[in-house]
Amino acid sequence: MSHALEVVTTVVVGVMVGVEFSVAFVMNPIFNALPEDSGQLARAHGGRMLGAVMPFWYIGSLVLAAIWAVVDHGAAGLVITAGALLALTVIMSVLLLVPINNRSKTWTPENRPADWKEQSNRWDRFHYIRVAILIAAFALLAAALT
Incomplete structure (x- = not known):
């Protein structure tokens, strides 16, 4: 049971890292290259879609890691x-990224604020830092498997 928990936790976190890495280094650069309205609309849609699932994924990953730490004292x-x-x-996420995401996911070309690009860029900068932290967490979990 313990080994299955370790593998499931590592896979769940690893897939989350992959999604967040893809958002940072694949999807958002693609969206940023689209014509202004299209890129902003794509980011808003992504914010709604991922904003609905990511809280469960982040909290679930944290809970799985906590259970692993309690069950397996060796690692x-x-x-x-x-x-x-x-x-x-x-x-x-709660303090820095979610507030920006909650605003940006409602934006349309008609109602977006004048500084929408600056807010999107701020979200991106925070997200890069978050991705780096997630990669470190994933690496530690992978190391704990060995």
């Missing part, structure tokens, strides 16, 4: 550190 240091990093991404 507890790595898993606790990974869990702390996951908790940091949750806090960072």
Whole structure:
């Protein structure tokens, strides 16, 4: 049971890292290259779609890491550190990224604020930091498997 928990946790976090990496380095650059209205509309749609699922994914990942740390004391240091990093991404998301996302997911070409690009760029900068933290957490979980 313990090994299955370790693998499931690592896979869940790994897939989340892949999605967030793709948003940062694939999807948003594609959206930014689209004509202004199309790119902004794509980002708003992505914000609605991923904004609906990511809270469960982030919290679920953190819960899985916490359970792993309790169940398997041998790798507890790595898993606790990974869990702390996951908790940091949750806090960072709630305080920095979600407020911007909650605004931007409602924007249309008719109602977006004049500084919508600056707000999108701010979200991107915070997201790059979050992705780096997620990669570190994932690496620690993968190391804990060995």
